[in-house]
Amino acid sequence: MITLASAVAPPVLLNSVQLASPVRVGQSLYWEVVGRHWYVCQRDTTTGDQERILVTRFTENGETVDSMHVERAGHGANIGVERTGDAVFLWTDAMPKGHWASALARIPYVPGGTVDASKADEPSSRITFHRPRPSESVYRVSATIDPTRRELVYRWQSNDDPSHEGVGGIDRYALDAVVAGTYTPLATLPFTASGRTLQGYTSLGDHVYTLYGVPKEESRVTCTRWDTGEVVQDVPLTAFPSLSNREPEGLCVYERDGAPATLAFGIASGSVGAHRYHVGRFPHPETNPWVPVALDPAQYEPSSSSYVPQYRIHGDQVHLHFSIDRVDRESLWPSTAKLFRLPMPARPNRTQRLVGVVSGTYVTGQPLTVRMEVTADGWVTLYDDRGLKGWIGADVSFWTC
Numbered sequence: 001m002i003t004l005a006s007a008v009a010p011p012v013l014l015n016s017v018q019l020a021s022p023v024r025v026g027q028s029l030y031w032e033v034v035g036r037h038w039y040v041c042q043r044d045t046t047t048g049d050q051e052r053i054l055v056t057r058f059t060e061n062g063e064t065v066d067s068m069h070v071e072r073a074g075h076g077a078n079i080g081v082e083r084t085g086d087a088v089f090l091w092t093d094a095m096p097k098g099h100w101a102s103a104l105a106r107i108p109y110v111p112g113g114t115v116d117a118s119k120a121d122e123p124s125s126r127i128t129f130h131r132p133r134p135s136e137s138v139y140r141v142s143a144t145i146d147p148t149r150r151e152l153v154y155r156w157q158s159n160d161d162p163s164h165e166g167v168g169g170i171d172r173y174a175l176d177a178v179v180a181g182t183y184t185p186l187a188t189l190p191f192t193a194s195g196r197t198l199q200g201y202t203s204l205g206d207h208v209y210t211l212y213g214v215p216k217e218e219s220r221v222t223c224t225r226w227d228t229g230e231v232v233q234d235v236p237l238t239a240f241p242s243l244s245n246r247e248p249e250g251l252c253v254y255e256r257d258g259a260p261a262t263l264a265f266g267i268a269s270g271s272v273g274a275h276r277y278h279v280g281r282f283p284h285p286e287t288n289p290w291v292p293v294a295l296d297p298a299q300y301e302p303s304s305s306s307y308v309p310q311y312r313i314h315g316d317q318v319h320l321h322f323s324i325d326r327v328d329r330e331s332l333w334p335s336t337a338k339l340f341r342l343p344m345p346a347r348p349n350r351t352q353r354l355v356g357v358v359s360g361t362y363v364t365g366q367p368l369t370v371r372m373e374v375t376a377d378g379w380v381t382l383y384d385d386r387g388l389k390g391w392i393g394a395d396v397s398f399w400t401c
Contacts, residue, residue: 001207002262004221005235006283011316012349013060013254013264014038014279020056020067025268026277027053027076028200029250033147034083036060039109040250040266040277041076041092044069051096055079057111060344066111072118074101078200078250080145080152082106082175091143091152092117094129097160102135104143104154106179132156132171132183140166146203147253148261150175151186153203163198167191170201170208172226187226196220200251202263209263211237211251219248221265239280243269254281256345259288259313288313290321293340300324300339303391309339309380311346316400318346320354320380323393332362333388342378351375352399359390374399 019026021044030039037057044054053076057065074093082089088109093101094117105117106128115127133141138156140163146153152175157168172186189208196212199219203209206226213219223233240246250266267278293309295301302308307323324339354372363386370392371383382392 001223001232002204002209002282004209004223004233004237004282006316009349010239010265010280010282011345012278012280013344014058014062014277016269016276016278017058017062018064019275019277020044020054020064022273022275025247025275026249026266028079028144028252029264029266029277029279030079030081030144030252031254031264032081032083032088033255035088037065038062038279039079039081039090041079043076051075051093051099053092055090055092055109057109068110068112069114070105070107071114071116072096073105074117074142075099075140077140077198078142078144078155080143081109082145082179091145093142094118094127095135097139100140100160102131102138102141104130104132104141106130128179130178130181130183132173132178132185138168144202144252145175146172146205148205148255149203151203152178153201153208155201161193164195165193166198167193170203172203189224189226189229199248200265202251202253204253204261204263207232209251211248211265213237213248215245215247221251237265239265240267240269240278243267243278245269245271249277256343259291259345283316291343291346293322293342295324295340297327299327301327303393307393311342313345314398317398318342318348318400320374320394320397323391323395325391329389331389333382333384333392335383335385337382339372339380339382339392342374342380344378347376347378348374348399349376354380354394354397354399356392356394356397358388358392361390362386362388372397 028041056067074096080091090107094105095103139160141156143154152173154171157166169190200211208224219237247268249268254264255261264281290310290312303323309322356370
């Protein structure tokens with residue numbers, strides 16, 4: 001179970017990214033770990049088509065890769081992304097009743113593509129439709145995927161009312177069985193009217209997590225047990241408090257580098273024509289494995305096999321361990337030398353000072369310490385004007401990510 005409350009601010013994964021359309025806010029998000037891409041869904045309404053959604057794909061650093069339109073789909077309240085081999089599929093709204101879906105669509109992601117999620121005669125190579133429950137008995141359906149179990153998570157209402165008055169359930173299905181057209185729920189978690197506006201949900205292991213809130217007001221996130229329906233956590237989500245028109249939008253599973261999975265959440269901000277999207281994550285639940293970091297082999301090499309640069313995440317601390325030397329050992333270390341770059345999950349929210357150690361060569365009578373910094377873009381950088389020679393290391397350096 002992920003701990004939703006934390007004594008520290010949730011780490012930032014994306015900050016103020018521009019979606020493919022600046023007119024509407026982001027509605028939902030999904031992190032696809034193999035490709036290391038974010039998929040963010042927004043409504044992209046037009047006069048003649050009020051149910052079009054637009055999915056933007058970003059790199060892990062928030063750089064736009066491409067986007068895809070899904071016409072006559074629904075609200076885009078949730079989204080799932082399935083990777084099967086080299087292929088990537090979107091699970092989106094389909095067959096809308098009003099502005100909300102009555103079925104699901106599985107769509108191959110095609111950069112720059114457009115597909116109609118209400119055309120039942122589309123070839124299966126472009127789209128397949130799925131109705132885990134008969135369309136005439138459910139309303140406002142949506143779905144996501146728990147990648148840790150490869151399960152489709154399907155939310156439905158038995159009444160056609162806004163989510164704060166919604167009554168219905170959330171089902172779990174084996175994803176590959178649904179793809180094959182078999183809809184046998186592994187579990188169903190019923191819900192009644194909560195009085196809260198739904199802004200996203202996901203499943204991770206034995207628990208369902210749900211995000212609620214409206215613009216400029218308190219947002220909350222809950223954790224519910226699949227087996228008993230017991231709400232075991234219900235806490236405010238206060239991340240990104242200074243944003244204008246702040247609105248919670250989207251919740252998904254987030255995992256990286258073999259570390260235990262946690263959750264990421266989206267926050268929309270700004271006004272029409274200038275909307276931005278922000279993503280944070282909840283703290284990692286435990287100490288994660290050490291992860292090696294690559295050096296530039298033309299410039300640097302580890303001083304021994306025990307000192308290959310590596311980091312690990314412990315709660316919301318990042319621990320750093322390394323000792324490296326210059327390949328050209330006759331050259332002096334220049335101040336502001338960039339040593340190596342850390343990946344996104346290990347980067348600090350702002351520049352952090354680090355204290356390291358040096359081999360002692362050319363520093364006789366001076367402290368055997370060296371000053372370094374790690375910047376918000378991940379570069380571990382040396383700052384020392386003494387003309388050092390020999391290895392440079394950091395055994396106990398850490399910061400809060």
